[in-house]
Amino acid sequence: MTYQTVGQSVARLDGIEKVTGEAVFVDDISLPGMLHARVLRSQRAHALITGLDVSEAMAQPGVVAVVTGRGLPRRIGACIQDMYPMAVDRVRYVGEPVAVVVAENPHQAHHALASIKVSYQDLAVVTDPWEASRPGAPQIHPDQAVYHRLPGIHPLPGSNIFHRLQVCRGNTADAFREAFLVVENRYWHPSIYHVQLEPHGAIATYHQKGGLTMYASSQAPYVVRHVICELLGLPPGRVRVIVPYVGGGFGGKSDHTIEPLLAWVARHVPGRPVKLVLTREEMACGTVIGRGALVHYRSAVSQDGMLLGVEAEVFLNGGGYGDFAVNIVTAAGISATGPYQVPNIKITAHGVYTNTPPTGACRGYGHPEVHWACERQMDIIAARLGMSPVEIRLKNALGPGKVNAIGQQMESHNGRVDLCIQQVVDALGGPECFLPRTNPCVGSIALEPGGIEADPLPHPTGANASPKAEPSGACAKPAAMPGKVRGKGIAALMKCPIMPTNAQSGAIIKLEEDGGVMVSVGAIEMGQGCHTVLAQIAAEALSLPLERVQVAPQVDTFHSPYEWQTVASHTTWAVGNAIRLAAAQLCDKITRAAAVILQVPAERLEVVGGRVQDRERPERYLTLQQLARGYTDARGTALSAPLIGEGNFVPQGLSHLDPETGQGNIAADWTFACQGAEVEVDTRTGEVTVLRLVSAMDVGKVINPVLAEGQIYGAAVQAMGAAICEGIVFDREGRIRNPSLTDYKVPGVEDMPELQALFVETPEESGPYGARGLGEHGAVCVPPAIANAIQQATGLEFFDLPVTAEKIIRAQQKRGVPA
Amino acid sequence: MMPLHMEYVKPGGLAEAVSLLRQDDACALAGGTDVVVQMREGKLRPRLVVDIKGLAELQGITGQSGGVWVGALVTMAEIVKSPLLQAYRAVVQGAGCMGCCEIRHRATIGGNVGNASPSGDAAVPLLVFHPQVVIHGPGGQRHLPLANFFRGAGKTVLQPGELIKGFLLPPPPAFSLYMRHTRVKGMDLAGVSLAAAIDRQGQVTVSMGAVAPTPTRFPQVEELLSGRPLSWEVIAQAAEVLSAAITPRATSLRATPAYKKEMAKVFLHTALSRALEEGFGQ
Amino acid sequence: MNYTITLKVNGRTVQRDVPAHLTLLEFIRSGLQLTGTKHGCGNGECGACTVIMDGKAVRACLILAVEANGCAVETIEGLVESPLAPFAGELPGAVTGTGHSHPEINGASPVGEGVGAGLHPIQRAFLAKGAVQCGFCTPGMIMAAKALYDRNPNPDRAAVVEALGGHLCRCTGYQPIIDAVLAVQTE
Incomplete structure (x- = not known):
């Protein structure tokens, strides 16, 4: 199939605005009479508020209002209504909003915060999800049983577990009894930040006639609107959410974060816009954090390396409120077996309340957490069996005709993980490069994150064949000094968009007076290039040159069609489908209008290259411009009216998972991929240099290769941070010790490895031009690929992230090889 | 947020700068890369900022x-x-x-x-x-x-x-080297660092960063290494002495005491190996 | 208390009264309404606020506005060379030295002929190499690259990495940005 625009690396629609500084983000907007808000945040992780006195702050210069949670009408939430936009009588994490000062300028607002007096009665604090799930743990939501929640959410009242998902297939007891090898480990992925370069911001005006207008740095204006409508008791037609350019989202600006808080604040100063932009340090606790998962993973394997069964328990840190984490729990549960067919499965995923900031969506959510376990486990199994990590993956890979964990049969259009694996392996030098060089069980250390009692690890067979076994004192002689070692590793992945079964996407295409089109969607351009890709799809569907297609850059709930939210890597797929439907409807309207004018049956007309023409006699045509301006005949009688196409898409045939077995049709499509890493480890300092990151993804038809590569590169380097340097550090009182970029280090340009992105393009039946989503996937299995490479280089096994220089030195010392 | 009620002055000469800096809560400002950060974080609340950049x-x-x-x-x-x-x-x-x-x-x-x-x-x-x-x-x-x-x-x-x-x-030594550990290869504060120098008389000087409240020299290590050819035995011994001499605080986010103690050895060894490679310390 | 400062911004002399606590970044964004320079962290860790002051790249969040008295400041808004010039034609083509054959962005501009006229070569290279995603780090990256080219017309990869060190980007993985900055000299 050849296309005009699809498949081309066209320049981004928003490029020129962004290289000139003209692109407008929320903090660039000033409105007349605008006030500024600053938030007083709880310094206690778990406490009752026993006193709150704002009178002194009210008297500070420039202060217009001090808003508290008093009088908040109801709890809010999109999945579980378990939170207020600011604390009412209790705080559940350090950073929870307690009061907000509104002043004429941000300096005045900030300095007035110090005059607010709060007194607390402390409660016991728990920040670890596994500890919080145990009986006797401090109860963070004692009344969770009464919260309103969506169907398909299964809390355990009387505990901190706000959602539990079970996935069961076959009989794992038999599988483990019959297994040749059982491998069991615990894996920890710490909490991380998204580190979008643009801090969260919003400007809200509560109108004196009732109603609210908000500019928000958000991936989810329709979720924001819904929650604000519920909070303030307003109809959707009275709440307008406008999203200008968003400076990076990665899930952290999805759902709702600061917006309901600001709406409540704006309610107190009707008629005046209020701006709230978080500081970098506030982003650590004032929005959502990502990941934070303990995975206890147990695999039963046959002698020839077939996976017979998997038992896994996932404990996901939900933080103080679970509303944003419900779908992460579901994602982790249904994808815990990775891209493999496993006949016997028992997986339980728990979402657990703790006293950390709430966990929310974060690039690939649910999947990186369990792939860290699953894909480390595969290398450990391969090493114990003396198999190649490539071979064991190919043997167990899902593919056409095979069945995944939730009972969906894979079709030929679902994609090919085997081809992805082969591409990565070839790019990194061939399958022999991945063979284990050391016996990983010798000197292996589990940096045990939780307190689960595990069976002792089975001991390996085979000799210790470490090439670096020669003992050498640090100062024996220079030649004997251990130096730098290299290793390669791979990891494979399977990911589906995790979304409600009714995640709707709309598109409107207006024929403009020049015969070009304006496309309106509810999808947010936050850097991923979706507006460019969607313009390409529209251009292709309408057979128009790309420069005749514009996409309205600001999403505005007053004008833009509904979109669930811009998350889950589903925009190209879902909104692209909506655009194709809209284009088809527009073409239909064009041909019907032209049929009257040209006196040719509509069925014989086609829309090609800016014209509508008779298929049989192409010299009979009208330009779209002629139609769009209101075609008039010789007498001046109008024969055409404005032409607008609309497309309405909702995924077909999805259903809730069975509450007992977790089986069901919840995933609309699947993306398979493989990622590989080459690393160099300095065995003296423990420092890891990632030399190469290669990704091969079966994303279906690639609409725009440069943008697609950009998604993979960015995701891979982001995930490299999680692999080797990122992680939020909480102290015992639940305070974050590294809220700033001074102490939360993310990879910089000096850390960048050589990046490579390869595509397998198995056309997706349900996607526009055969496309699947691509956004998060590049972040899913980079950490296990890097850790597998480190394992090959050093023989050291790691189970908790990040794998820092410190941990490598500690592991070497434990193993007894001096650094 | 920066202190609201702060004054700024850029003195024309050293004497004026000194008299301004004698005032209560006055603070000298040069490049600002530390001072402005500390003011923003509220760790420094000067009433008067004295911009000394113009002082010849x-x-x-x-x-x-x-x-x-x-x-x-x-x-x-x-x-x-x-x-x-x-x-x-x-x-x-x-x-x-x-x-x-x-x-x-x-x-x-x-x-x-x-x-x-x-x-x-x-x-x-x-x-x-x-x-x-x-x-x-x-x-x-x-x-x-x-x-x-x-x-x-x-x-x-x-x-x-x-x-x-x-x-x-003073006149430069024959050899010197600085090395540090950071969590990323790019911009970061040193988690642990070491500098070493060897002068033409074979006197060795060693300092470390992030192992004590201040940048610190280690006379006992310097004494052990100075005025004699550097042998691997001596270096190993000095590395152990250096590692034992430091008592880093346990609260650092950038490196643990155990890692700093290990890197004290590795860095000293690496620095002195480098000196030997370059023909010094024989 | 306010202080009168006079400085050149993008070639124009401006005079304003500013309080001592105002940073150069706040002054540029709020005082001058030049919002292309971004506030990403406020303590010099991200690079989004980078501007050129007296020929050197600096972080505007770490400088008080009063310190800029008498200085010449360049911001992203000053970079477009000649807004009225005709469209400069094709975006820059393939660049050697990345080690891979990357698909190039083809010359077709989705916004049509004549738009984007007078872009600085660095800006055009960023567009051509896919070095822009969310765009929030972009002005700082471009100003750092501009300062580099102003003093070194033929930077090698190491010089580019040094110039962009400490500039965070969470979208691109940096590779396209490095490719873009290196591509400028091949134009």
């Missing part, structure tokens, strides 16, 4: 009786480029890895030393060159060895009204 006496890198005078306002970028300072390799390396390009254009050596961070990337290597700090104040000018300048984390001997005028570096 604090500028410049000049040769002086076999050594070098480095004005307090010399920036990291100037140190990296200075032909005169190339012989003081460790401090060039330290200046070259501090922060990032934009920071190095602004950050000054006087600021880095005056800030008295335990891990200053200029202060730690500077120590191994035995410089004199030249201090100007209400009582005139005084000198003291840099090793005696620090009084604790963020604390120095500077009295109200005093400022660092510059540093007098």
Whole structure:
């Protein structure tokens, strides 16, 4: 199939605005009479508020209002209504909003915060999800049983577990009894930040006639609107959410974060816009954090390396409120077996309340957490069996005709993980490069994150064949000094968009007076290039040159069609489908209008290259411009009216998972991929240099290769941070010790490895031009690929992230090889 | 957020600067890469900011009786480029890895030393060159060895009204090297760092950063290594002594005490190996 | 108390009264309404606020506005060379030295002929190499690259990495940005 625009690396629609500084983000907007808000945040992780006195702050210069949670009408939430936009009588994490000062300028607002007096009665604090799930743990939501929640959410009242998902297939007891090898480990992925370069911001005006207008740095204006409508008791037609350019989202600006808080604040100063932009340090606790998962993973394997069964328990840190984490729990549960067919499965995923900031969506959510376990486990199994990590993956890979964990049969259009694996392996030098060089069980250390009692690890067979076994004192002689070692590793992945079964996407295409089109969607351009890709799809569907297609850059709930939210890597797929439907409807309207004018049956007309023409006699045509301006005949009688196409898409045939077995049709499509890493480890300092990151993804038809590569590169380097340097550090009182970029280090340009992105393009039946989503996937299995490479280089096994220089030195010392 | 009620003055001369800095809650501002951050974080709340960037006496890198005078306002970028300072390799390396390009254009050596961070990337290597700090104040000018300048984390001997005028570096040693551990390869503060120098008489000087409240020298290690050919046995012994001598605080986010103790050995070994490779310390 | 400062911004002399606590970044964004320079962290760690002051790249969040008195400041808004010039034609083509054959962005501009006229070569290279995603780090990255080219017309990869060190980007993985900055000299 050849296309005009699809498949081309066209320049981004928003490029020129962004290289000139003209692109407008929320903090660039000033409105007349605008006030500024600053938030007083709880310094206690778990406490009752026993006193709150704002009178002194009210008297500070420039202060217009001090808003508290008093009088908040109801709890809010999109999945579980378990939170207020600011604390009412209790705080559940350090950073929870307690009061907000509104002043004429941000300096005045900030300095007035110090005059607010709060007194607390402390409660016991728990920040670890596994500890919080145990009986006797401090109860963070004692009344969770009464919260309103969506169907398909299964809390355990009387505990901190706000959602539990079970996935069961076959009989794992038999599988483990019959297994040749059982491998069991615990894996920890710490909490991380998204580190979008643009801090969260919003400007809200509560109108004196009732109603609210908000500019928000958000991936989810329709979720924001819904929650604000519920909070303030307003109809959707009275709440307008406008999203200008968003400076990076990665899930952290999805759902709702600061917006309901600001709406409540704006309610107190009707008629005046209020701006709230978080500081970098506030982003650590004032929005959502990502990941934070303990995975206890147990695999039963046959002698020839077939996976017979998997038992896994996932404990996901939900933080103080679970509303944003419900779908992460579901994602982790249904994808815990990775891209493999496993006949016997028992997986339980728990979402657990703790006293950390709430966990929310974060690039690939649910999947990186369990792939860290699953894909480390595969290398450990391969090493114990003396198999190649490539071979064991190919043997167990899902593919056409095979069945995944939730009972969906894979079709030929679902994609090919085997081809992805082969591409990565070839790019990194061939399958022999991945063979284990050391016996990983010798000197292996589990940096045990939780307190689960595990069976002792089975001991390996085979000799210790470490090439670096020669003992050498640090100062024996220079030649004997251990130096730098290299290793390669791979990891494979399977990911589906995790979304409600009714995640709707709309598109409107207006024929403009020049015969070009304006496309309106509810999808947010936050850097991923979706507006460019969607313009390409529209251009292709309408057979128009790309420069005749514009996409309205600001999403505005007053004008833009509904979109669930811009998350889950589903925009190209879902909104692209909506655009194709809209284009088809527009073409239909064009041909019907032209049929009257040209006196040719509509069925014989086609829309090609800016014209509508008779298929049989192409010299009979009208330009779209002629139609769009209101075609008039010789007498001046109008024969055409404005032409607008609309497309309405909702995924077909999805259903809730069975509450007992977790089986069901919840995933609309699947993306398979493989990622590989080459690393160099300095065995003296423990420092890891990632030399190469290669990704091969079966994303279906690639609409725009440069943008697609950009998604993979960015995701891979982001995930490299999680692999080797990122992680939020909480102290015992639940305070974050590294809220700033001074102490939360993310990879910089000096850390960048050589990046490579390869595509397998198995056309997706349900996607526009055969496309699947691509956004998060590049972040899913980079950490296990890097850790597998480190394992090959050093023989050291790691189970908790990040794998820092410190941990490598500690592991070497434990193993007894001096650094 | 910055302190709201702060005043700013840019004195025209040293005497004016000194009299301004004698006022209560006055604070000297040079490159601002530490001071502005500390003001924003509320750790520093000066009533008066004295911008000393215009003071000619604090500028410049000049040769002086076999050594070098480095004005307090010399920036990291100037140190990296200075032909005169190339012989003081460790401090060039330290200046070259501090922060990032934009920071190095602004950050000054006087600021880095005056800030008295335990891990200053200029202060730690500077120590191994035995410089004199030249201090100007209400009582005139005084000198003291840099090793005696620090009084604790963020604390120095500077009295109200005093400022660092510059540093007098004796003639350069034969060899010097600075190395550090960071969590990422790019911009980061040193988690642990070490500088070493060997002069033409075989005297070895060793300093470390982020292992004590101030950048610190280790006389017992220097004594062990000085005035004799460096053998692997001696180096190994010195590495153990150095590692045992440090008692880093356990609360650092950048490196644990155990890792710092290990890196003390690795860094000393690496530095002295490098010296031997380059033909020094025989 | 306010202080009168006079400085050149993008070639024009401006005079304003500013309080001592105002940073150069706040002054540029709020005082001058030049919002292309971004506030990403406020303590010099991200690079989004990078501007060129007296020929050197600096972080505007770490400088007080009063300190800029008498200085010449360049911001992203000053970079477009000649807004009225005709469209400069094709975006820059393939660049050697990345080690891979990357698909190039083809010359077709989705916004049509004549738009984007007078872009600085660095800006055009960013567009051509896919170095822009969310765009929030982009002005700082471009100003750092501009300062580099102003003093070194033929930077090698190491010089580019040094110039962009400490500039965070969470979208691109940096590779396209490095490719873009290196591509400028091949134009």
